[in-house]
Amino acid sequence: AQAPEENYGSNTQVQAMSESLAATQQQVQALQDSYFEMAHANKVFVDEILHLQKLVKSQTQVHEQLLTY
Amino acid sequence: AQAPEENYGSNTQVQAMSESLAATQQQVQALQDSYFEMAHANKVFVDEILHLQKLVKSQTQVHEQLLTY
Amino acid sequence: AQAPEENYGSNTQVQAMSESLAATQQQVQALQDSYFEMAHANKVFVDEILHLQKLVKSQTQVHEQLLTY
Incomplete structure (x- = not known):
């Protein structure tokens, strides 16, 4: 007969x-x-990137006003 | 003799x-x-940050032109 | 008596x-x-976002100077 160790996972x-x-x-x-x-930190990144996009866009508009003076 | 439960992992x-x-x-x-x-979202962040960097750099050049008028 | 296979996890x-x-x-x-x-890449993002914030803030100050000329 086979030893039990060969048939079943040993307790160890x-x-x-x-x-x-x-x-x-x-x-x-x-x-x-x-x-x-x-994931939470990345939401803060996205908010900050969106904020920067708005700022930069509004600065571009200021430039257009300044340059067409 | 030891009980099998002590030698082998029980089925349960x-x-x-x-x-x-x-x-x-x-x-x-x-x-x-x-x-x-x-990881996919972060690639979008990187692209947007690179885009913002370009915009801000070009705005700095506009400033230099305006200030040296 | 039950077969051992029914009582213990089989070796397989x-x-x-x-x-x-x-x-x-x-x-x-x-x-x-x-x-x-x-996480390492995100630290680079944060640094770059902070750098962009500084640049955009200083550009806003340039605008204020230009507009109040």
């Missing part, structure tokens, strides 16, 4: 996998938190 | 890990999709 | 999970590397 292996999976889940959770932080 | 534990691993893989996949979306 | 299932977990960990590691790269 399953425990090691369980710990490895838990560590992976923590890593994924930390990465997800960081991702949401970055 | 292995099933629970299997489900936990599947959930982790879905979370990783969703995070990867979100990451690619954000 | 545990091996498959082990490989699946290793693949997930590689995916998470690659995603984390990409995230750190993007």
